[in-house]
Amino acid sequence: MLCTACGKDQAQNYRCRTKEGEKTLLLCPACYRRLYGRKDAPAGAQECPSCGMTIAEFRKTGLLGCADCYTAFREELLPTVKNVQGKLRHTGKDPFRTLDDEKRELEAELTDARRTGDRLLEQRIRYRLSVIQRLLNGGGE
Amino acid sequence: MNISYESVAVSSRIRLARNFRDYPFPDRLLQSPHAVEQASEIVRIINAELNALEDFELYGVGTLTEERAAYLVERNLISRDLVRHSAISAALISPDESISVMINEEDHIREQYFMRGYDLSKAYERITGIDDVISESIPFAFDRELGYLTACPTNLGTGMRASVMMFLPAVSRRGLMKRIAPELKTLGLTVRGTSGEGSGAEGDLYQISNQVTLGLTETEILTAVDEAVKLIVGFELRERENMKKEEGLSLRDKVMRAYGILSNCCLLGMKEFMARVADLKLGIALGYFTSEKEPEEMLFELDGHITAMRPANIDRLCGRSLTEAERSAYRAEQTGKFLRKTSIIV
Numbered sequence: 001m002l003c004t005a006c007g008k009d010q011a012q013n014y015r016c017r018t019k020e021g022e023k024t025l026l027l028c029p030a031c032y033r034r035l036y037g038r039k040d041a042p043a044g045a046q047e048c049p050s051c052g053m054t055i056a057e058f059r060k061t062g063l064l065g066c067a068d069c070y071t072a073f074r075e076e077l078l079p080t081v082k083n084v085q086g087k088l089r090h091t092g093k094d095p096f097r098t099l100d101d102e103k104r105e106l107e108a109e110l111t112d113a114r115r116t117g118d119r120l121l122e123q124r125i126r127y128r129l130s131v132i133q134r135l136l137n138g139g140g141e
Numbered sequence: 142m143n144i145s146y147e148s149v150a151v152s153s154r155i156r157l158a159r160n161f162r163d164y165p166f167p168d169r170l171l172q173s174p175h176a177v178e179q180a181s182e183i184v185r186i187i188n189a190e191l192n193a194l195e196d197f198e199l200y201g202v203g204t205l206t207e208e209r210a211a212y213l214v215e216r217n218l219i220s221r222d223l224v225r226h227s228a229i230s231a232a233l234i235s236p237d238e239s240i241s242v243m244i245n246e247e248d249h250i251r252e253q254y255f256m257r258g259y260d261l262s263k264a265y266e267r268i269t270g271i272d273d274v275i276s277e278s279i280p281f282a283f284d285r286e287l288g289y290l291t292a293c294p295t296n297l298g299t300g301m302r303a304s305v306m307m308f309l310p311a312v313s314r315r316g317l318m319k320r321i322a323p324e325l326k327t328l329g330l331t332v333r334g335t336s337g338e339g340s341g342a343e344g345d346l347y348q349i350s351n352q353v354t355l356g357l358t359e360t361e362i363l364t365a366v367d368e369a370v371k372l373i374v375g376f377e378l379r380e381r382e383n384m385k386k387e388e389g390l391s392l393r394d395k396v397m398r399a400y401g402i403l404s405n406c407c408l409l410g411m412k413e414f415m416a417r418v419a420d421l422k423l424g425i426a427l428g429y430f431t432s433e434k435e436p437e438e439m440l441f442e443l444d445g446h447i448t449a450m451r452p453a454n455i456d457r458l459c460g461r462s463l464t465e466a467e468r469s470a471y472r473a474e475q476t477g478k479f480l481r482k483t484s485i486i487v
Contacts, residue, residue, distance in 0.1 A: 087356025090288030
């Protein structure tokens with residue numbers, strides 16, 4: 001279902017309390033943030049629409065409430081993630097990417113490493129390829 | 142892999158953290174009025190997937206006695222955090238205890254593979270296979286940018302912790318750990334003593350693992366840990382030789398005293414037991430003993446004996462909860478028997 005505000009992006013269900021009681025909004029995360037996210041909310045009081053967690057609670061416990069917290073608090077979280085992890089872009093296992101894709105990418109990297117004569121990098125890529133190959137072989141000893 | 146190598150890199154473990162897309166993470170789930178029902182559904186789904194693969198035993202943590210839970214914690218099959226969540230948590234453990242899947246610990250799923258000796262790529266291969274099976278029917282919380290989403294941002298991305306248990310008596314006793322730790326940090330790795338904070342490590346055992354989980358592929362993490370392990374193994378083996386040369390008879394004396402005490406004492410507290418066994422293991426690695434068995438096998442058996450002599454494991458062996466004094470007596474008696482059975486020759 002598309003967002004009922006912008007009509008472009010995929011919508012998510014957001015629970016929202018109104019005078020008439022609780023209702024469900026079908027909005028994309030960007031529109032939700034634009035329309036409801038920070039409106040009149042004091043710093044740290046913004047709630048995750050799915051689980052009700054606030055960023056203040058996260059700062060206290062170090063734990064997020066649910067997967068949607070990463071969308072709701074993205075701007076606030078990214079500096080923390082960068083500080084802890086050093087990077088912000090996942091490059092590992094991806095449910096939408098196959099081992100063959102990874103193997104092909106590594107083989108291309110190996111060709112580059114050979115061309116530039118970087119022996120250490122070549123050795124590292126070979127090790128990674130051996131792990132991938134082992135997985136592709138179905139875990140043979 | 143030779144004896145020298147495996148006398149340093151004792152065991153390998155890989156853990157993957159995963160969460161369901163549509164349920165609150167466990168700490169939040171606990172606050173829900175429907176926590177038990179939702180948790181049961183999570184357990185049911187994972188149990189069905191894994192038991193189609195192998196005969197996993199399901200432990201509902203809330204139904205375990207305190208003693209049984211402590212026994213599983215001592216065997217590293219479940220964590221203290223899982224016990225803390227006993228209202229909603231469970232564990233699935235493979236018959237050979239190499240695979241343990243903790244459910245509703247800090248994350249919905251913590252899959253771990255443990256093996257004696259050093260082979261991280263095998264460990265990864267096994268656990269990623271389990272992960273693939275579970276992911277077939279479960280929509281994991283995954284974000285294109287941040288990877289697998291976890292309750293704590295320190296596990297984001299791959300959700301993977303690759304760790305190697307290392308026996309480092311020479312490096313540790315010669316005060317060289319402080320040189321290793323900063324080096325590891327620059328590689329995105331960390332080292333900690335197995336007894337946690339404070340001075341030194343119980344039994345000279347240290348765990349090396351990756352700290353960074355995001356922005357690196359799983360194989361890059363394995364490569365980094367592998368390189369560090371190789372360097373540390375080389376360092377430890379050199380220091381063992383230096384120790385042997387410099388300390389000569391006094392080192393041999395220390396090892397033999399440990400052997401004498403472990404073989405003949407009548408009371409043996411856990412702390413002393415760990416220290417003496419570490420001395421004995423060092424002696425075996427330095428070739429002070431001979432046996433019908435390979436030194437590698439002796440070291441593995443000693444590690445197994447250490448686990449069996451932990452408090453909750455002793456209670457389980459004895460079928461009741463013992464006092465500290467009773468456990469000390471039992472540990473002394475069993476250790477003497479164990480050493481006579483291994484037929485170590487001085």
